[in-house]
Amino acid sequence: MTETSAPAPAPTAQPELDRARRLVTEIPGPRSIALMARKTAAVASGVGTTMPVFAAHAGGGLVEDVDGNVLIDLGSGIAVTTVGSSAPRVVAAVQEQAAAFTHTCFMVTPYEGYVAVAEQLNRLTPGDHDKRSVLFNSGAEAVENAVKIARHHTGRQAVVVFDHAYHGRTNLTMAMTAKSMPYKHGFGPFAAEVYRAPLSYPYRDGDLDGADAAARAIDVIEKQVGAANLAAVVIEPIQGEGGFIVPAEGFLAGLVDWCRANGVVFVADEVQSGFARTGAMFACDHEDVVPDLIVTAKGIAGGLPLSAVTGRAEMMDAVHAGGLGGTYGGNPLACAAALAVIETIEADGLVARAGAIEDLVVARLGTIAARDSRIGEIRGRGAMLAVELVVADTDAPDPALAREIAARCHAEGVIVLTCGTYGNVLRFLPPLSITDAQLHEAFDVVEAALAGIAR
Template sequence: MTETLAARDAETLTQTRYLATAIPGPRSTQLHEERVQQVSSGLGITLPVFVSRADGGIIEDVDGNRLIDFASGIAVTSLGASNRRVAQRVAKQLEAFTHTCFMVTEYESFTQVCDWLNRNTPGDFDKRTALFSTGAEAVENAVKIARAATGRANVLVFDEAYHGRSLLTMGMTAKVNPYKLNFGPMPEHVIRAASANPLRPAVEGGVEAALASVEATLIENDPGSFAAMVIEPIQGEGGFIVPMAGFIPGLRQLADKYGIVLVIDEIQAGMGRTGTLFASEHEGVAGDLILTAKALANGVPLSAVTGRTELLNAPHAGGLGGTYAGNPLACEAALAVFEQFEDGGLLENAQLIERVAREVLEPLLESTAVVAQVRGRGAMLAVEFADRGTLAPRPELAAAVSKVCHAQGVLTLTCGTHGNVLRLLPPLVIGEALLRDGLEVLAQNIVELAG
């Protein structure tokens, strides 16, 4: 199953790790020096290699190195960075027209994307969808929709949340550095509540105490003033945190109790990443609004707000939109993505990725004193580094492990409030042999650096 999926969309680039030079190689180094002279230093970089092509679970750089992709463009290229069906549909659309703006003249692919999302997102109720370009746009428009529908201003967000880099979404994001540092003042009417991190609970006493704390925050600020409650089903940048069992269902109950719009931010966790189409399916919860982006169009910029018809129809005509919102190229890419979920193979592969990763990584919980937790769902997994007993974060170890993996041809990312989490986001089409190779490199480096 796994090798078949990998082969289907990765026929032209050999699916093995290969080092032709040191990483970064001489050509990448030269190009990076040019980048420094031309590009704002405000744009960070994880690994200064320049890509020549990518396919399946492999990224090939301009020096001929083949790196195992455990990043997927931060959960974007879930079907591989050069998925053929996506490329074919986009190319066909390019021959017809590249853009007209859906708010000026219409095209069918926009409606077809909305139809699929209305039918496939959680929730047995009548739905509508609005398309945009970026995840941050989806979050901001969800807030606009909730405010229009409720006549309220406040937005409840959570510790360890990440919702974007625009002004409002910066305010909704928890982490200051690098996302909010020097960019204030932040928007008003954003109120933060304690989350339910099982490893590092903000409130002692389990899920009941966590929910009681959330309700106390609502009451302190007048629950009737809240338009929306926005939560990631798995908190991404916060550290790939799977909340305590029952927390998100409890939020659903609180939202219903106080007439608050529950917004589920599936921008990173959705579109098959966790082994179900949407991560909130694991919780048995349907948001009033659900947000998608990233893997929605496999790298072509597209995002969406989907939800209850009465909510999506609350804004006045012309109140939602954007010049590039639901661009026809992006819509065709999304339709190609939807086609590839039809047989269930991608979801099965996400589940297999989790089984293999846990098999390789969970023994580190016992064999080292610095792996505090291996967590996540499907192909959205993380290793948290902290001293056993005290749980003192070890960000320097996460950075060191990631750096050595990069040098050995395995692209990994770090995250977390303390910067001590290594996150894994392999494409859902990665082959098992390639997956195991990358995981074994990672595990070996953890053992060696844990000392």
């Protein structure tokens, strides 16, 4: 039996959690404190944690810790549990697959689930051209393989990335990532032939529109790299760790046009922005941008490790047999989960739900911003939203304010994350299964946290 031959099991209920935030101890509670002591003694100190609590259960938009506190989740495990933690179809599919087999290695004894995921990726990603897909484990691994494919296809070596970019923690992807701390500091030397161009950053670009920002970036690329040397331009259509920066309209399209004219592979890193997160299946869809290669991970498999590169058949098939792959790439459990995630997104209308979340959250944030000039900008799309925090009545970044708001939210049982080159951005990534009531309660806490901090 294969995981795709039989009808999908009927969805079961989400794990039973209260439908609202509940605090029964201070955050952290005694059991979390004890576990943190064990973590300190057993786990390398280079592995940090955002929250001071340890999870015991999670479902939908809620996380219950080991002390019985129920927290509202505005992080989704960094955009991973997009369909909700322990989503019913995902749980059922993984259980069924685990009973069949957990691993054979697709490169040794292939299985239908891998093929089915590739078929779905080829169907769902932007563009109606002939496509192929290859599966990996992490976003960084997929980005690195996208660069391999682009280099092999073009016979060129150079790669261009952008200011504020984040692409991963491997040696190549650290070179591609812009921010030093904590991602790069002390880990060099890094991979060669990686160059950086200016991004469109509307909040800090003055009156520069998307087309002009693209021209500025292209001028740097042509002068410092040269199109004849360039294999790929790699960009997040909406930046993640860099601060949820949405480039001005026309920026991505201008880059794509230049790449097409110069035989350069345009790679969209949609690790964080893909799979319904932005109110479209992929962030590129908002501007009708069709990448040559698209990288996906995070929300693809409901919490199981899976990533992919999907792209034009002639590029993907240029690599020799054995040149792509890995022992665990496209693990059968992760493939079963991914198929269930896609079914859930489509059956439950989660693309539209992301748009509804945007409307609710932007309205709440707009009300706060109208009376507090420390919110410099509200930005993002769908359920990938952020506020850039600044010193009152200026545009000077205020990372201390971001840290303090996050800490206050954590103490009140709301999971929020920070990001940004300057560390001054609060980002909101709720699962698409979160309820409106949970969102309103969470943003009541965010609003109170900001109001309670002196200007």
